[in-house]
Amino acid sequence: MEFKDSPAIYLQIAHYVCEQILLKKWKAEEKIMSIRDLGELIEISPNTVQRAYDFLQQREIIQNVRGVGLFVAADAEDNILAFRREQFFENELPDTFRNIYLLKIDMKQVVERYEKFVNKNFPNKKK
Structure with missing residues (x-):
């Protein structure tokens, strides 16, 4: 795994x-x-992995079963989607909207490009 700054x-x-x-x-x-x-596996300190796992446990994405190990929480997918959507709406979408506005991009163009992207990269995805 390659890490970014x-x-x-x-x-x-x-x-x-x-x-x-x-x-x-x-x-x-x-x-x-x-x-x-x-x-x-990812060639990183166990302390850093522990911090990541603690973060995920706090968000109820994984859970620790004492004496057995760590498990994916039953509702992990829903919790991931909720958390990542919140992060996307707060951190990424405002910059995207700003660029759309500044570049005078029509939303129809955005929708068309989005649909092409989905069809190309996720061809088996049901709509």
């Missing part, structure tokens, strides 16, 4: 875990990789 590495790891869940690679109520195993 921003956001913090533990948030990038949390994002990675969330993607695995949204892509159904890690399913609800299934055990996930241990802190040590994930740290070795």
